[in-house]
Amino acid sequence: MKSEPSCYSIDDLARDGVEPWDGVRNYQARNLMRDDMQVGDIAFFYHSNAKEIGIVGLMTIASAAYPDPTQFDKQEDHYDPKSTKENPRWLLVDVKFKQKFTDIIPLAVLKNDPAFADMALTQKGMRLSVQPVKEKHYKKIMKMVGQS
Numbered sequence: 001m002k003s004e005p006s007c008y009s010i011d012d013l014a015r016d017g018v019e020p021w022d023g024v025r026n027y028q029a030r031n032l033m034r035d036d037m038q039v040g041d042i043a044f045f046y047h048s049n050a051k052e053i054g055i056v057g058l059m060t061i062a063s064a065a066y067p068d069p070t071q072f073d074k075q076e077d078h079y080d081p082k083s084t085k086e087n088p089r090w091l092l093v094d095v096k097f098k099q100k101f102t103d104i105i106p107l108a109v110l111k112n113d114p115a116f117a118d119m120a121l122t123q124k125g126m127r128l129s130v131q132p133v134k135e136k137h138y139k140k141i142m143k144m145v146g147q148s
Contacts, residue, residue, distance in 0.1 A: 001059070001095070002048045002129045010045045010056045013097045021130075022068045022092045023078040029130035033093050034065040036132065043095065044133060044141070046121070047104070054106040055141060063094035101145050115140050 001021060003009065013019055024030055037043075041061040047053060067088035070076040083089040110116045120131040142148060 001043050002046045002131075004049045005047045006050070009047065010097075010100050013045065013057075013059060013095065014100060016097070018062050018094055018096045020068070020092045021095050022070045024068070024092065024129055025078060025080070025090060026128060026130075029128045030065075030089075030091050032128075032130045032132060034091050037061045037065065037093055039064060042098065042138075044138075048129075052104050052106065054104040054109070055101070056104050057100040058098040059095040060098050061093050062096040065091040065093050068092040103145070105141060105144055 005011075008019070021033075024033065039061055043059050043061060044055045045057045045059050047056050067085070068078070068090040070078040071080040071083040071088060071090045072085060073079055078090075080089055107121070110119065111122045116122050116137060119134065119137045120126055120128070121133075139148070
């Protein structure tokens, strides 16, 4: 799950403990949260559009998907006038801080490792803020940070 650290970082999540992952405005990413994420699943926290781009830690999915309240609030950056409380278009999940990695795993390292050639994150043009991660990629990344 990607976030720009200037908007919300792994350190912010560490401070807050649990936070709604709001503002997702892509149907494919929304569907991944709605259909594939389960309470207790582990997700990578990825910093995008930053000085150091890459995987910075882990979080746990702490809730099932539910309507993102920012879509209804005209004062919010993520307001969607086409969404209604009766028929919400956008969902979120709550995430819980699990771990900050000692060292970032840079995107460049993942892109240059053939083991990640088929990982969604390393694909050209992949910009989704929520992406699936295959078990083999999860295990390899956890080995890279000294955990198996």
